[in-house]
Amino acid sequence: MNFSEFKKLLGAEPRSTDPDFLRALDSEPSYRAAAREAVKFERKLEAAFSIDVPKELLERIARIPDPSEPEALSSSRGAWRWLAAAAVVVAGIGFASISWYESTFEWESVNEYLADHWEVDGTEFLERADGQPVDEAEAAELFASYGVEISPALAGRIDVLSACKTPGGRGAHMVIITDQGPVTLIFMPELETLDGHILAFDHLVAATLQLEQGSAVIVGSNEEIITPVYALARAGIRPVSRTS
Amino acid sequence: MSTESGKQERFDRLAGQYATDLYRYAMWICGNDALAKDLVQETFLRAWKALDKLKDSGAVKSWLITILRREYARTFERKVPKFSDIDQVVVEEEQEPSPDDRTEVRLLRRGIASLAPKYREPLLMQVVMGYSCQEIADELGISKSAVMTQLFRAREQLKEKLQRDGVTGKVHELF
Numbered sequence: 491m492n493f494s495e496f497k498k499l500l501g502a503e504p505r506s507t508d509p510d511f512l513r514a515l516d517s518e519p520s521y522r523a524a525a526r527e528a529v530k531f532e533r534k535l536e537a538a539f540s541i542d543v544p545k546e547l548l549e550r551i552a553r554i555p556d557p558s559e560p561e562a563l564s565s566s567r568g569a570w571r572w573l574a575a576a577a578v579v580v581a582g583i584g585f586a587s588i589s590w591y592e593s594t595f596e597w598e599s600v601n602e603y604l605a606d607h608w609e610v611d612g613t614e615f616l617e618r619a620d621g622q623p624v625d626e627a628e629a630a631e632l633f634a635s636y637g638v639e640i641s642p643a644l645a646g647r648i649d650v651l652s653a654c655k656t657p658g659g660r661g662a663h664m665v666i667i668t669d670q671g672p673v674t675l676i677f678m679p680e681l682e683t684l685d686g687h688i689l690a691f692d693h694l695v696a697a698t699l700q701l702e703q704g705s706a707v708i709v710g711s712n713e714e715i716i717t718p719v720y721a722l723a724r725a726g727i728r729p730v731s732r733t734s
Numbered sequence: 735m736s737t738e739s740g741k742q743e744r745f746d747r748l749a750g751q752y753a754t755d756l757y758r759y760a761m762w763i764c765g766n767d768a769l770a771k772d773l774v775q776e777t778f779l780r781a782w783k784a785l786d787k788l789k790d791s792g793a794v795k796s797w798l799i800t801i802l803r804r805e806y807a808r809t810f811e812r813k814v815p816k817f818s819d820i821d822q823v824v825v826e827e828e829q830e831p832s833p834d835d836r837t838e839v840r841l842l843r844r845g846i847a848s849l850a851p852k853y854r855e856p857l858l859m860q861v862v863m864g865y866s867c868q869e870i871a872d873e874l875g876i877s878k879s880a881v882m883t884q885l886f887r888a889r890e891q892l893k894e895k896l897q898r899d900g901v902t903g904k905v906h907e908l909f
Contacts, residue, residue, distance in 0.1 A: 498882075498886055501885070501889045501890060502867065502883070502885040503860075503867055503882065531889070531893070534838055535861055535889075535892070536861055537839045538839045538842035538843045538846060539758060539762065539846065540758070541757070541758050541762075543753060543754040544767070544771065547775065551749045551753055551774070551775060552746075554745070554775075554778055554779060685768045685769075685772055686766075686768050686772060
């Protein structure tokens with residue numbers, strides 16, 4: 491193996507155990523020097539790729555239950571996490587009826603809740619929007635009743651605000667003012683869901699958002715319009731204990 | 735031991751062994767912390783459901799990576815909003831021994847993030863998951879020689895970036 495071939499193999503597989511490679515390695519000092527430098531580079535590369543795994547993720551994985559066990563359903567939040575996963579599977583192909591589990595909730599998936607809720611309140615609330623923000627103190631009071639605090643940046647953009655039924659209890663239905671038009675934000679204090687998933691329905695797009703406490707879904711006419719609200723809600727709804 | 739508790743123990747072992755590598759893998763292919771966590775969680779959810787069907791324990795790593803890559807492909811098709819977190823995540827890590835090394839590692843991270851996916855992913859499989867060139871070829875459905883070329887070019891580009899950004903060393907004289 492000539493030096494050029496050796497270097498190519500070294501660049502592709504520095505820890506190769508190929509017999510020809512190993513023979514070449516011992517044949518010349520220049521080959522050994524090249525291999526030493528390659529190993530040094532590999533150590534840096536390994537350090538560069540190395541990222542600490544978030545503790546929160548390990549906890550999420552540790553909570554993965556067996557859906558066939560009845561106790562897995564005793565925690566409504568846990569059950570909904572699974573249901574949210576089911577919702578992800580059908581995302582993009584419209585609504586479908588998902589009946590994986592006997593749930594304590596009225597709806598069996600995020601999709602189903604959203605479809606149901608939208609039919610009743612979605613369009614009507616949008617029509618109520620007049621471009622004038624609600625009283626921030628009123629918004630703060632409602633959110634405080636759910637154990638969370640809302641940032642002034644988000645509160646100042648709420649055009650319509652109403653308490654509403656959400657999976658596991660009550661939450662808040664909002665119409666948010668954006669430069670591109672109104673966007674609906676539904677805060678669900680009792681629901682844990684998967685983050686950042688798109689649910690396409692009825693010519694609208696919805697994105698799920700997992701918050702530090704509870705979750706939300708953002709609904710708009712397209713992804714561009716909902717993305718800023720996703721970021722705003724993510725930063726703007728925090729547990730009270732964290733911010734006070 | 736009941737079948738269910740046996741399954742739970744098997745799953746726990748599997749999660750303990752691969753969660754970190756899968757998160758790193760996910761993070762480096764999508765560059766988004768929230769999405770990476772969801773991908774890993776979804777991978778393990780699917781793994782849990784299909785665990786009984788997995789007979790060859792030697793194939794676990796490849797099985798998990800395949801699930802994760804498919805899930806990522808699905809996510810990508812749905813055009814999930816992208817928020818690039820890779821800088822944020824890696825800047826927080828300060829485990830390298832010296833300031834010079836830290837600088838190099840930081841530059842390398844930027845370099846890895848800027849590699850084209852066709853170069854980054856084989857490198858990720860090799861360095862993070864410990865795949866051989868043949869295993870990478872099997873996973874990506876390309877030839878072993880193509881994988882070797884991509885790995886060589888990936889390293890070349892990273893070394894060039896280090897050199898271009900002012901970090902010098904003997905390593906660059908040899909390539």
